[in-house]
Amino acid sequence: MAEWDGEALARLRSAAHRGDADAGLDVLRERPLEPVLQYAGDVALAAVAQERPEGARLAEECRALLSERALPGDMVLAAELAAPPGHDPALTSLPVDLGAVAAAMDGGLHVLDLERGDVLPLDEVLFDEAPDDEPRDAGRWLPIPPIPPVAPPEGEDARRGAARAWLAEQGYRPAPRTL
Template sequence: MADWDEDARARLRAAAHRRDGDAGLAALAGRPLGPVLQYAGDVLLAALDRGLPAAEPLARKCVEELDGRDGPGDAELAAELTAALEGRATGLIGVPVDLGALGARLEADPADGVQAVDLRTGDIDEPGPGFDPESRLTFVPGGPDPGDPGEEAQRGRARRRLAEHGYRPGPRPFL
């Protein structure tokens, strides 16, 4: 079984960012899911959405590992994968937000003040003039979580924060 070197991780990140199920399955082939469960789940959701047959057994394994790990955002991602495997909707509304960017903002210094996610564009910024609370999800950064550092946990915390408010990450079209 191949391990996750930086090139393989970069291919998986790119596939997740593009929501490219084919490229995601290729990046996952022959590698353990454990170190990259949040990214793996994202590409598997895309692959399931396209009806790619190779996605189903990997998605089931990903759900099992997410349930066993129980890290930030793992329950939310497992629920999304389970819903996709069963052909049903989660009831969460897709928001075109970059989980990495949101995760980094959630871990910013709380002294930076209130931040907001534009629910239409996925942009993250400070609420300013013309702030529309109906089209934005606001939050106060909580600072880094010293007990659970790393990219996986950061993405998971962002996924969990969205789900707590009825949202899930969705495709982010390039403008």
């Protein structure tokens, strides 16, 4: 069984980010799912949506492993994987990079652009000259809270899951980003 080296992980990140089921399935073959369950689940969702034969099997395997592991965000993704294809999810899709949200949660003041899915430092958001100093189009920006320092999740997959859990609490689910 192949292990997760830097190149394989980069290919998986890219495939999950783009919603490219074929590329994701290719890199997941013959590798353990446990270290990359959040990415593997995103690839499984794309594979099911694109009606790839391996999609249903991968979705079920990821769902079972996520349910067993139960880190923040795992249950959100497991529920999405368990939903029937074509199911209208309770969460609104937003083309956001979970890695960027997770990085923003690691420190600093950031906001999520609810129209474009971009993560921006708060100081880059333009402000009106309103006396209360509210950001322009205040309903467009969602402040991203820092992860509490008490027990921050360790590892990229766990931080990605924490970002997914926070996003679900806000009523959103990540969707692939395309240009």
